[in-house]
Amino acid sequence: MATPAVLNAPGLPRHSLGIPLGTVSQPSQPDISYHPNCENWHARTARRLKEDPSLPKTELPPGFPKRLESPLVWEGQDWKSEKQWVYELNEAELKEIDDAVRYFHNLNLPFGLISKETFPLPTLGPALIKLARELHYGRGFFVLRTIPVDSYSREDNVLIYTGVSSWVAPSRGLQDKNGGVLSHIKDLTSAHSGAVGGPAYTTDKQVFHTDLGSDLVSLFALEIAAEGGVSRISSSWRVYNDLAENRPDLIRTLSEPWAVDEWNVEHPYSLRPLLYYLDEKIIIQYARRYFTGFLGLPRSSTIPPLTEAQAEALDSLHFLAEKYSLGLNFQKGDIQYINNLSIFHARDGFRDNEEHTRHLLRA
DSSP states (O other), rough: OOHHHHHHHHTTOOGGGOOTOOOOOOOOOOSOOOOOHHHHHHHHHHHHHOOOOGGOOOOOOTTTTOOOOOOTTOOGOOOGGGGOOOOOOOHHHHHHHHHHHHHHHHHTTTGOSSSTTSSSOOOOHHHHHHHHHEEEEEEEEEEEOOOGGGGSSSHEEEEHHHHHHHHHSSSSSOOSOOOOOEEEOOOOOOHHHOOOGGGGGGSOOOEEEOOOOOOOEEEEEEEOOEEOOOOEEEEEEOOOOOEEEEEEOHHHHHHOOOOEEEEOOSHHHHHHHHSSEETTTEOOOOTTTHOOOOOOOEETSOOHHHHHHHHHHHHHHHHHHTTTTTEEETTTTTTEEEEEEEEEEEEOEEOOSOOOOOHHHHH
């Protein structure tokens, strides 16, 4: 049989190899969309295991651990009460925040200079530093409850969010290619239906993913939806342990280069793994829409299709994350912080009305 290299040899007619014209098909994208289908996942898994029963016996990539042991490895059922992850602000701490708002305004500085020094929190600040350690060395998430958002202007809510967050993480990551460090997350489909390419800006369900380019992700609820919109998180380290034990072949697949859609004519895609093992830490960085497309940003036609192994790996990440997930009761005025390098996050679909239009800030 001719090798792929021979088949692609320039100037060599296919009929000279004894291959009828028109009979060589190009690889096509598997049956997979942004919204995962559990039946398709199970069917694909069964089909691949039938074709190759040795897949579960695949060796892990060199250096990758067989099992992670850490407080960052948890299941949703491990948490019995939100008191385990919610920090309730008391009256004295709320007054400190209010005083810090006045202090910053008296400095006449631009918002780019908001920091621990320009937003002083004498007693709450040390508590936030302790909570920040929990993000990296403990469970990996916490919720700060509750900022009285209706008592402040929109500008001051941004100031409070940034000032409080500077005690948790002093550096702010980029939110877009234009250098923005703060995003407004709300449904934009009514005004920009054809241009919305990110599920965060719709009322649609947002499947499990990580954000690109940041170690921590935070969300501040200025307003919640009339119905739905539950925030869900899941330990990616727990998902890793499941795959390492039961499907090490998918660990290998995730650690190999993938064609990531860039939606760019000149540079349509980049190549990188979705799974890394660095400094004795597992890092999974992925968002499903880069491989399936979404609404106004359909999958580019000029990039290589996913393999069946990659399609199964994507579905496995989602459904295992769903299996081990925890739903957070995200209330108006709450600030949610998560370790983006060890936790997947997702969001249920929701419905807005005139009284309640979901609006979050993200940094």
